Amino acid sequence: MNEPKKDTAPPLSITEKQVLVSFYLTQLGLLVIALPLLWWQGNLNWGYFGLGNIHMWIWGGITGLAIVAADLLLARIVPERWFDDGGINRLLFKHRSFIHIFFISLIAALVEEMFFRGVVQHWLGIWWASLLFVLVHTRYLRQWLLVLMVGVISLVFGWLVQWSGTLAPAIVAHWLVDFLLGLYFRYLTDG
Template sequence: MTPPPSSDLPKPPAAARPPIRLSAQVLTCLVMCLIAAAIIWFTQDAPLAVFTRPAAPMWQLVIGQGLALLAAAVSYGLYRLGASSESTARTIATYARLDLAGFNPLWMALAAAIGEEMLFRAALQPLLGVWIVSLLFLVTHVPVYRFRKLDRASLVQAAGVFGSSVVLGLIFQYVGLIAAILVHLWIDIVGLLVVRSAIRSRTM
């Protein structure tokens, strides 16, 4: 019996992409911190002052925690308002590849907050300013969000990323790096917990 041509054979199912592990997020954070440390060391007169100005570290903790809780509440409220939107569905699909088991949302959020704030705010913002750094922040997130076409959902996602970066940049500029890290941390924790909850509700 003559075998059918290869084009007629059923194609094997595409292998599911492996989840992105916590170790990958931590490694990314370390690389960002090393790059940031090099930039800060060679471009700033007092490198360690990046942690102590403009507000003292204790005030940064207090103000940052207050702003972080507010940001977390706003982030969750915006999700609830747009829970059924295409942009929310795409964002959930984007982050669904992360391994969100156990306490991973906390550790992943912490890695992202420290790495990105060190690089974009502490290292690059003093050189380039809030607006250019926020544009760079958006550009580096394009592969993450996989903006396929310039439609309303993509514009909403891009505006959210850019706007969040501007807010974090202003917090860094007027309060300090520690405060910016706290706000970033809580926004990401809420976002990752929302994604995990959405994934579990769909599989039940």
């Protein structure tokens, strides 16, 4: 009688350098897509980015802080394994300098909000933009809680853009979430 074949493939391993290169290449690809499409929509202008409206920055900051607080509170309540993204966030942030974490977070916030909220949401709406945002964050797809959290956060970012008519609050909130959680991985976790 033949025994079923056991999966003998080694577990996937990825290095910090591969994670960092993948991050930058992904962001570059999204930027190359987003810029001409924003221009084509007529939204590649300072007004759409809301850089001069301090109120939008404040709303983004409040939203970002609320998301980080909820995330840290939830992390204390639910089992740690429910937050396991395969160690990708740890690889991305753990050995980076403060300035590099700032830069990574800023790039992700600018590029991803330009693409998902500026381009995709403009054409397909908040729900489709949020679904695509969740799917692009593939490292979370094996954890239902992470999928739910990313989906809700994406909906909040989408609502901020729809409500304000600018990308500013979503960019600020996104940056703050990534930056503070990046600092958390860098300075407050083991390994």
